[in-house]
Amino acid sequence: MTIKPKVLVTREIFDDVIEYLKQHFEVTSNQSDTPMDAEALAKNLAGKTGAMTTLVDRVDAQLLSRCPTLKAVCNIAVGFNNIDLAACSKAGVLATNTPGVLDDSTADFTWALILSTARRVVESDAHVRAGGWKGWYLKQFLGADVHHATLGILGFGRIGRRVARRALGFDMTVLYHDTQPADAATERSCNAAFVSMDELLARADILTIHIPYAPATHHLVSSRELGKMKPGAILIHASRGGVVDDAALVEALKSGRVAGAGLDVFENEPNLNPAFLAMKNVVLTPHIASSSEATRHAMAMLAAQNLVAALTTGTPPNLLNPKQV
Numbered sequence: 001m002t003i004k005p006k007v008l009v010t011r012e013i014f015d016d017v018i019e020y021l022k023q024h025f026e027v028t029s030n031q032s033d034t035p036m037d038a039e040a041l042a043k044n045l046a047g048k049t050g051a052m053t054t055l056v057d058r059v060d061a062q063l064l065s066r067c068p069t070l071k072a073v074c075n076i077a078v079g080f081n082n083i084d085l086a087a088c089s090k091a092g093v094l095a096t097n098t099p100g101v102l103d104d105s106t107a108d109f110t111w112a113l114i115l116s117t118a119r120r121v122v123e124s125d126a127h128v129r130a131g132g133w134k135g136w137y138l139k140q141f142l143g144a145d146v147h148h149a150t151l152g153i154l155g156f157g158r159i160g161r162r163v164a165r166r167a168l169g170f171d172m173t174v175l176y177h178d179t180q181p182a183d184a185a186t187e188r189s190c191n192a193a194f195v196s197m198d199e200l201l202a203r204a205d206i207l208t209i210h211i212p213y214a215p216a217t218h219h220l221v222s223s224r225e226l227g228k229m230k231p232g233a234i235l236i237h238a239s240r241g242g243v244v245d246d247a248a249l250v251e252a253l254k255s256g257r258v259a260g261a262g263l264d265v266f267e268n269e270p271n272l273n274p275a276f277l278a279m280k281n282v283v284l285t286p287h288i289a290s291s292s293e294a295t296r297h298a299m300a301m302l303a304a305q306n307l308v309a310a311l312t313t314g315t316p317p318n319l320l321n322p323k324q325v
């Protein structure tokens with residue numbers, strides 16, 4: 001009988017993905033979905049060769065020093081700021097993420113935030129449910145038009161480009177900013193034009209952010225940037241907490257400089273800045289932009305395939321630290 005490597009799945013995933021993993025590994029899975037703190041994670045990883053982690057599991061040098069048998073950490077997320085790649089490389093641990101499979105769902109959800117924020121869908125739904133609707137009147141829940149507005153996309157990677165393509169049907173002017181311009185064919189297919197960061201902030205009626213979190217992008221949008229936004233613009237954020245300075249955003253919303261915000265990600269999740277909760281012009285969702293049934297399943301399966309490849313061939317498709325390991 002061959003002894004299968006032992007792996008840990010840190011949070012609840014889909015049953016068929018567990019079954020797939022069981023073909024290759026002895027699987028310990030947390031199907032009760034109890035979040036693990038650093039101590040619990042270290043204890044559960046004892047003797048394991050691989051782990052399927054989520055964005056709330058911190059994989060750093062301290063954890064790795066307690067898990068000498070670990071060879072692979074496969075994140076069920078495209079973002080990997082919960083994993084210290086340098087520490088993984090030093091410990092000889094392969095790290096992977098799940099790029100690509102969530103782009104369309106995240107772009108769809110960005111649009112859900114754009115429309116619900118601009119047209120006050122959540123606020124008016126709450127009004128109706130609370131029995132506040134007494135009849136039709138002309139100035140009821142006046143919102144901002146999305147069609148023919150200027151959409152500013154900060155971060156023009158896979159998701160930003162899909163958000164742009166969805167704007168075609170709304171006859172929008174689409175501007176974007178990134179570290180470098182996209183090629184001409186991509187710009188044409190997205191009907192999008194590259195501008196400087198300051199021009200993007202000054203011209204966008206709706207600014208949507210699609211930037212991964214890293215030390216270099218910490219508070220990329222803070223008081224200075226918010227102060228340069230077109231007065232009355234809307235901000236949409238579905239990338240990663242920490243890219244926006246939430247305290248500065250609260251002030252910009254309070255002052256009216258930013259008219260509304262659609263936010264799926266926050267600093268210090270799930271303990272978001274409480275000021276947001278009192279604001280009617282803010283739509284708040286719990287980091288679910290990729291959460292369609294099909295996409296979350298695809299993310300979990302891709303992470304599982306990465307884990308199988310990492311522990312069998314040593315070359316998983318979505319390896320994040322190829323050279324150093």
Ligand code: DGY
Nearest residue numbers: 076077078079287290
């Ligand atoms: C990701 O994949 O990084 C998402 O934020 C997870 O929902």
